[in-house]
Amino acid sequence: MAASTISNVRIAGLANAVPRNARPTDADAALFGVDGAKVVANSGVVQRSLAGSLCASDLCFAAARRLLTGLDWAPDTIDAIIFVSQTPDYILPATSCSLHGRLGLSKDCAAFDVNLGCSGYVYGLWTASLLIAGGNLRRVLLLAGDTISRISAPRDRSVALLFGDAGSATALERDDAAAPLMFVLGTDGAGERALIVPAGGFRTPRTPETAVRTERENGNIRSDEDLYMNGAEIFTFTLRELPPLIQSVLSAAGWGLDAVDSFVFHQANLFMLQHLAKRMRIPLEKLALALSEYGNTSCASIPLAMDHCLRDTLRTRDSKLVLAGFGVGFSWAAVACRLGPCVIPELTYVDLDVPTAA
Amino acid sequence: MTKKEFLTLLTEILELPTDSLTGAEPLSEVEGWDSLAVLNFIAMVDEHCGITVSPKRIVDCKTVDDLYALTKP
Numbered sequence: 001m002a003a004s005t006i007s008n009v010r011i012a013g014l015a016n017a018v019p020r021n022a023r024p025t026d027a028d029a030a031l032f033g034v035d036g037a038k039v040v041a042n043s044g045v046v047q048r049s050l051a052g053s054l055c056a057s058d059l060c061f062a063a064a065r066r067l068l069t070g071l072d073w074a075p076d077t078i079d080a081i082i083f084v085s086q087t088p089d090y091i092l093p094a095t096s097c098s099l100h101g102r103l104g105l106s107k108d109c110a111a112f113d114v115n116l117g118c119s120g121y122v123y124g125l126w127t128a129s130l131l132i133a134g135g136n137l138r139r140v141l142l143l144a145g146d147t148i149s150r151i152s153a154p155r156d157r158s159v160a161l162l163f164g165d166a167g168s169a170t171a172l173e174r175d176d177a178a179a180p181l182m183f184v185l186g187t188d189g190a191g192e193r194a195l196i197v198p199a200g201g202f203r204t205p206r207t208p209e210t211a212v213r214t215e216r217e218n219g220n221i222r223s224d225e226d227l228y229m230n231g232a233e234i235f236t237f238t239l240r241e242l243p244p245l246i247q248s249v250l251s252a253a254g255w256g257l258d259a260v261d262s263f264v265f266h267q268a269n270l271f272m273l274q275h276l277a278k279r280m281r282i283p284l285e286k287l288a289l290a291l292s293e294y295g296n297t298s299c300a301s302i303p304l305a306m307d308h309c310l311r312d313t314l315r316t317r318d319s320k321l322v323l324a325g326f327g328v329g330f331s332w333a334a335v336a337c338r339l340g341p342c343v344i345p346e347l348t349y350v351d352l353d354v355p356t357a358a
Numbered sequence: 359m360t361k362k363e364f365l366t367l368l369t370e371i372l373e374l375p376t377d378s379l380t381g382a383e384p385l386s387e388v389e390g391w392d393s394l395a396v397l398n399f400i401a402m403v404d405e406h407c408g409i410t411v412s413p414k415r416i417v418d419c420k421t422v423d424d425l426y427a428l429t430k431p
Contacts, residue, residue, distance in 0.1 A: 038394055158393065218393055232396050232413035239400070239410045275401045 001186040001245065003252055009129040010175035013343030015067035016168045016307045017059040017145075018049040018294065020349035025161050025295075032157045039161050044270025048164025048295030051147040052352040056085045057095045059167025059300075060143035061102050062348045067169040068103070068141075070345040076106040079137035082128055083113045084120040084144040084299050086328070087151065099143060110137075117195075118266045118327025119185075120144055120299030121168070122335050125323075126183045128172045142170040146298035151197055153213060153222035158229050162269060164295030168303035171343075179338040182252040184245060191330030194233040199224035235272055237330050243280050245334050249322060253336035257282060259320055260336075262310055264288040266325040267301035299325070307344060314340040359406055364426050367406070371398040381423040388422065403429050 024047045029036030040046075051059070060083065068075060081103070083096035096111040105111075110131070116123050121144045128140040145167030152159040199210035210224040222228065246263075250256070263282055265273055270291050277287045288309040290301070297304055302323050306314065313319055317340055324334035359367075365379045372390035385391050396416055403411050407429045419425050 035392070035394075042394055042397070230413070231393060232400060232416070235397055235400055236410050236413060239404055271397065271401070275404070279404065 001184050001248055003248065004126065004183045004185070005180050005252065006129040006133045006183065007180045008174055008176050008178055009132045009172055009181060010178035011125075011337070011339055011342055012171040012173050013067055013071050014168060014170040014303050014306065015063040015070065015345045015348065016166060016300065016304045017062040017066075017348035017350050018164070018166045019051045019054055019059070020351050021050050021052060022047050023050050028154065029161055031155060035157060036161065039157055042269065042271045043162050044289070044291040045162060045164070045295040046292040048149070049166065050149045051165035054147065054165070054350060054352060055089050056087045056145035056147045056165070056167055057083070057089050057099055059165065059350055060145040060169060061099060061167070062350045063167050064099070064103055064141060064143055064169035066345045066348050067171055067343070070343045071171055073139065073171065075104045078105050078109055078139050078141050080110040080128070080131050080140045081105060082124055082140065082142050084116060084124040084142070085113065085146050086115055086117050086298065087147045088113060096143075116329070116331055117146065117298045118268065119325035119329065119331040119333045121302040122183070122323055122325045122333035123185065123331070124299070125170065125172070125181070125335055126185065126333065128170075129181055132172060132174050137174075139171070139173045142172065144168050144170070144299040144303065146300060148227065148296070148298050151225070151227045153220075153226040155213075155221035156226065157218075157220060158231055159227050162296050164297045166294060166297035166300035166304050168300045170303060182249055182336040183333065184248045184252060185333040186241065186245065188237070188241070188330040191233070191237055194230045194237070194330070195228070195328040197225065197227050234268075234327060238268070238272060238276065238326055239279070241330070241332055242276055242324065242326055245324060245326070245332055246280055246322065249324070249334040249336045255320065255336060260286065260322050261319040262286055262288050262321050264302050264305050264310075264321060264323045266327060267291050267294070267296050267305055268327060269296060307347060311344050314342055315344050316341050359429050361426055364429060365422070367402050368399070368422065368425070371395055371402060379422055381421070381426060383422045385419060385421060385425070399425065
């Protein structure tokens, strides 16, 4: 696995936003009868917030505005903005450029998108840190968000009850006194088909046929433009890769399990996280969990779980954290970091009919 | 893992009465054997045998005994 230690970068703050549209999972599980209740018990998702027609960029925009205010950072002090998402506004231009405009950032600012999901937040932190440490930038804004509910077919029980929508903003800046960030990253392209929206890109462009929802495996109904997830393949991939990933990042940091205050993993599903924690002998009280309130929010799930479970701690003191994302790709990444005290504004709720222009 | 232990764990996953499986049952006729049970089966074999079973091998299983065979190295 690729290991990378980055010094002189501080995470100054983070903020999250969700749609003001919490939906109880039971309401949708009823479609699947007894199976629906079993799926909900397995995933641990009691409710999630659904975006309706909001975009991931709208949620990230709201989070970013609140964060910049909380930090008292003037927009023209941002040297780069990165948008991590699999649900951008357009095929082109890059949504980071559009967010740059909406946030009123200076023209002396780099902007680009990163297309990653479950591992995307940690990849985003890595990229943002590198821009500061190696690129001599001072302040970078990382926006990570997704609206996976909008590509989840309501009658596909492998996805319909799991995904919520959220957007996050994280502020990083140069700080010569900051503790080093230890990253470990990996990829296995053999997992391409396990979590995929098959149509709508240029390999398989949209046609009237790709939009038609038909019955697939286990009675699930979806189209080729909907998200497909093979839960068993993802689970075995995670069992194979996550324990060595965590071991590598702990050894890079020189920490034992006891030294870590909290493990914040991508909120894949409750059953999987509990099994992995048991397997790695991580005490459950050190495992951040936000599934019951927000579901699996893709690349926003790590910052949202940090906010939900650790807000007061991270606001007031320095904590040793291990963040790890793993999934779609297959792609995975972890970071061992000392975080806090940092600025974490209250969660922002975005109305579904909010005007989305700047 | 002995076959008896295996059958006990499997009935727990499937929420079936203890001793309700013998091993010869075709999986297509086992109540509760669905995609969630597959995840639980993978977790069980991982926890008790230290083996990560490939989902493709599970799909190829016809009977409960075939599943038991996957718990052996």
